[in-house]
Amino acid sequence: MVGAGVLGLAVAWQLLLRGHSVRLIDPGLDSPDPARSGSWAALGVLMADVFHRSSGRAWRLRQRSRVLWEGWLADLEASGHPVQRRRGLLLLADGPAELERQQRLVEQRQRAGIPLELWDPAELAALHPPVPHAAAGGLYAPRDGQLDPASLLTALWQEARTRGLDTSRDAVASLERSGRDWLVRCRGGTSHTAAWLVICAGVSSSALLEPLGHRLPLQPVLGQALELQLANAPEWNWPGTCVWRGFNLVPRPDRNGGARCWLGATLEPGEQASAQSLADLRGWAAAELPWLAAAEVVRHWQGLRCRPAGRPAPLLEQLEPGLLLVSGHYRNGVLLAPASAEWACQQIGAGR
Known part of the structure; x- marks a missing residue:
C-alpha cells in the first residue's frame, strides 16, 4: 500500500483484520508533515445525512460509511484506542x-x-x-458531527501496528509489473513485491500512475x-x-x-x-x-x-489486475474512509 493518510491507514487496518499481510509505504511515517497532508490538516467533519442528494453512489457511500463508523469507533475503543467524537x-x-x-x-x-x-x-x-x-x-x-482527526489517525496507526502492519519509510520511485505481481521501487534503493497494490497517495497518485498509462484528473x-x-x-x-x-x-x-x-x-x-x-x-x-x-x-x-476534475469523488477503481486506486475524496476523506476501505477489501477478497 502507498499512502498513510486516513484512507491508507483505514484500508490497511481492515485488510489486517481479514488476515492479509500488509506493507504500508510512506516517507511521512518518519515525521508526518501537517502542512502538506490533507488528513492531518482535516477538521474531521462528517456530513452524511445533510448531503443534498438522496440517491446515487455518493449518497450510498455516505450512508454506508455512517453505519460503519459506529462499529469502527466501538472496535477501536474496545481495543484501547478511543477516538474523540x-x-x-x-x-x-x-x-x-x-x-x-x-x-x-x-x-x-x-x-x-x-x-x-x-x-x-x-x-x-x-x-x-x-x-x-x-x-x-x-x-x-x-x-452527523465530527471526529478528531489526530486521535483517529493515532488510533488507526496503533491498531494496525498491533495487528502486524509492516512499514517502509521511503518514497516510491516507480511502479512496475513483475509477472503477475507488482513491484514497487523506492528512492532509497529498496523494492517491494506484492500481488495487490493499493494507491492512497492523494494528489501524488497521478505522478505514480501516469508512467503506467493511467492519466488521472486529480487536482x-x-x-x-x-x-x-x-x-x-x-x-x-x-x-x-x-x-x-x-x-x-x-x-x-x-x-x-x-x-x-x-x-x-x-x-x-x-x-x-x-x-x-x-x-x-x-x-x-x-x-x-x-x-x-x-x-x-x-x-x-x-x-x-x-x-x-470532471468526475465524481471519490475515485475507487481497479485500474489493472491487482492495482487499486483509493483517492480523490476531496473534503470527505474522514467521512468516506470506512466505505472506501470496505470496497478495497471486497476487491482483494474476491481476487478480481
Whole structure:
C-alpha cells in the first residue's frame, strides 16, 4: 500500500483484520508533515445525512460509511484506542431560498426515517455563544458531527501496528509489473513485491500512475484552518459543529477549559494559500459576532485535498489486475474512509 493518510491507514487496518499481510509505504511515517497532508490538516467533519442528494453512489457511500463508523469507533475503543467524537451538526441557512431547500430535505429525510430537524430563528437565538444573526434558520442532523482527526489517525496507526502492519519509510520511485505481481521501487534503493497494490497517495497518485498509462484528473485544493482561543470560556450549548457559508466552526470543550474552537476550512484551487480566503475564514464569512472577533488565533494550519476534475469523488477503481486506486475524496476523506476501505477489501477478497 502507498499512502498513510486516513484512507491508507483505514484500508490497511481492515485488510489486517481479514488476515492479509500488509506493507504500508510512506516517507511521512518518519515525521508526518501537517502542512502538506490533507488528513492531518482535516477538521474531521462528517456530513452524511445533510448531503443534498438522496440517491446515487455518493449518497450510498455516505450512508454506508455512517453505519460503519459506529462499529469502527466501538472496535477501536474496545481495543484501547478511543477516538474523540462530537455528535450533531447544524447547517445554517443563508436566506429564505436556502431555508426552503432545507425544508424540502427535512421532509424527504423524515419520510425515509432519517432524523433531520428544521430550526427556526428563535431556536438559533437561544444558542450560546451566538450564531450569525443573518441565519434564516438551520438544519440539524443529530447523526452527523465530527471526529478528531489526530486521535483517529493515532488510533488507526496503533491498531494496525498491533495487528502486524509492516512499514517502509521511503518514497516510491516507480511502479512496475513483475509477472503477475507488482513491484514497487523506492528512492532509497529498496523494492517491494506484492500481488495487490493499493494507491492512497492523494494528489501524488497521478505522478505514480501516469508512467503506467493511467492519466488521472486529480487536482490539489488547499484548505486553511484556525484554532481560536476565546476571550472567555463560554458554556457551549450548540448541538455540535455549526456550518455557515461553507465554513465549519467546531467547538472544542475539551481544550483549555472550553475556550477553544476550530474554524475551517477554505477551498482554494492549487497549492498557494490566499490571504483573502484566510480573512474570510477568520471572520467566519462575515458573521459579525463580537465573541469571534475578540478571539485570538493560536494555531493556523493548512493541507491539500485531492479532487477529481470532471468526475465524481471519490475515485475507487481497479485500474489493472491487482492495482487499486483509493483517492480523490476531496473534503470527505474522514467521512468516506470506512466505505472506501470496505470496497478495497471486497476487491482483494474476491481476487478480481
